[in-house]
Amino acid sequence: MSIDVKEIKTLMGGLEKATTPATIIDILGQLKSGVRPTEKLLRETKLGIAVNKLRSHPEKKVSELVKSIIKKWKDEVTAQKAPKHGTNTASSARGSITSTSPDTAADSTASAATTSAAAAARPKVQRLPNGQLRDVKTDNISTDIYDDKVRNSCVTVTYNALASDSDAHSDTILSCSREIEKVVYTNEKGTTPSYRSKMRSLFLNLKDPKNPALRYRVVIGEISAERLYRMTPQEMASEDLKSEIKRLEEKNLFNAQGAKEERAITDRFTCGKCKQKKVSYYQMQTRSADEPLTTFCTCENCGNRWKFS
Structure with missing residues (x-):
C-alpha cells in the first residue's frame, strides 16, 4: 500500500526527531516499503534530502539502509523516465534524490531540473x-x-x-x-x-x-x-574519509582525556604570587628511587605553578 504525501511528511518529522537507531530504522523501513517514488514527489516533499542526511550515520545498519533506499528510489525513478527519454535521465533522477544539505535544497532542485531539461534535448x-x-x-x-x-x-x-x-x-x-x-x-x-x-x-x-x-x-x-x-x-x-576523520578525532579526544593526574587541594602551601592558600598538588617520582618525590603545585586562585622536592 502506497503512503500519501501527508503520511510522508509525518514520517519525515518523526525521522528528524528520532534519537535512537531502532526508531530511525523503523521509520526508514516504512518509507522504503510504502513510498512509490516519482521525480515530482521527491522534489515536492524533499524526502530524498531528509533520508540522505543519514547516509553517514555512525550506526552501520542505518547508513546501509539509507544507501539501499536511495538506490531503490533512483532505479525506480530512472525506470519511469526511461520510456520517454531513454537513459538520458539517470542524472536528473539521481539529482532529485541525493542532495545532502537542507541549506542547498532549493539550489539543488533548480539545478537538477535544468540539467534534466538539457539532457533531454541532446544525446548523452x-x-x-x-x-x-x-x-x-x-x-x-x-x-x-x-x-x-x-x-x-x-x-x-x-x-x-x-x-x-x-x-x-x-x-x-x-x-x-x-x-x-x-x-x-x-x-x-x-x-x-x-x-x-x-x-x-x-x-x-x-x-x-x-x-x-x-x-x-x-x-x-x-x-x-x-x-x-x-x-x-x-x-x-568523501563520506568515507569524513567518517574516518571523525573517528580519529573522537579517538584522539578520548586519549587526551584519558590520563589525568590525581590532584588534591590543601591550605598547607602558599602561592608566592597571590599569597592565597588554596593550592592543588600532586606528586611524582621524577628522579632515582632513593630521591624524594617531586611535588607539583597549582594555585587555584591565580593559576601560578611551581614545584619542589
Missing part, C-alpha cells in the same frame, strides 16, 4: 569501453579559450577531472570547468601563485577516484563554482 555521452577515462582528447574538446596558456591548462585539467567517469554531455562538463576556472581567476585576481595553488587543490579533490559524489554534484549544478571555491578540503572529502 556514454562511458568509454575497457574502463578508459574520458578527457578532452577522447571527447574531442578544445580548451583554447583564452590567450593565457595557464588558464587554458587549468580548464583542461578541470575538465579531465570532472569527465573521467561522468555520463554527462561534454558541453555541460566544459561549461562547469570554465565557470570553476573563472571564479578562481576572479577571486585570486589573475594567474597568481594563489590561483595556481587553488586550482591544484580543486583538481586533486575533483579527480579523487574515491570521491565520485563530489564530481557528480558539481556537474549537475548542485555545487556551484562559487561554492566549490569556498569549500575546505574537509568539506570536499
Whole structure:
C-alpha cells in the first residue's frame, strides 16, 4: 500500500526527531516499503534530502539502509523516465534524490531540473569501453579559450577531472570547468601563485577516484563554482574519509582525556604570587628511587605553578 504525501511528511518529522537507531530504522523501513517514488514527489516533499542526511550515520545498519533506499528510489525513478527519454535521465533522477544539505535544497532542485531539461534535448555521452577515462582528447574538446596558456591548462585539467567517469554531455562538463576556472581567476585576481595553488587543490579533490559524489554534484549544478571555491578540503572529502576523520578525532579526544593526574587541594602551601592558600598538588617520582618525590603545585586562585622536592 502506497503512503500519501501527508503520511510522508509525518514520517519525515518523526525521522528528524528520532534519537535512537531502532526508531530511525523503523521509520526508514516504512518509507522504503510504502513510498512509490516519482521525480515530482521527491522534489515536492524533499524526502530524498531528509533520508540522505543519514547516509553517514555512525550506526552501520542505518547508513546501509539509507544507501539501499536511495538506490531503490533512483532505479525506480530512472525506470519511469526511461520510456520517454531513454537513459538520458539517470542524472536528473539521481539529482532529485541525493542532495545532502537542507541549506542547498532549493539550489539543488533548480539545478537538477535544468540539467534534466538539457539532457533531454541532446544525446548523452556514454562511458568509454575497457574502463578508459574520458578527457578532452577522447571527447574531442578544445580548451583554447583564452590567450593565457595557464588558464587554458587549468580548464583542461578541470575538465579531465570532472569527465573521467561522468555520463554527462561534454558541453555541460566544459561549461562547469570554465565557470570553476573563472571564479578562481576572479577571486585570486589573475594567474597568481594563489590561483595556481587553488586550482591544484580543486583538481586533486575533483579527480579523487574515491570521491565520485563530489564530481557528480558539481556537474549537475548542485555545487556551484562559487561554492566549490569556498569549500575546505574537509568539506570536499568523501563520506568515507569524513567518517574516518571523525573517528580519529573522537579517538584522539578520548586519549587526551584519558590520563589525568590525581590532584588534591590543601591550605598547607602558599602561592608566592597571590599569597592565597588554596593550592592543588600532586606528586611524582621524577628522579632515582632513593630521591624524594617531586611535588607539583597549582594555585587555584591565580593559576601560578611551581614545584619542589
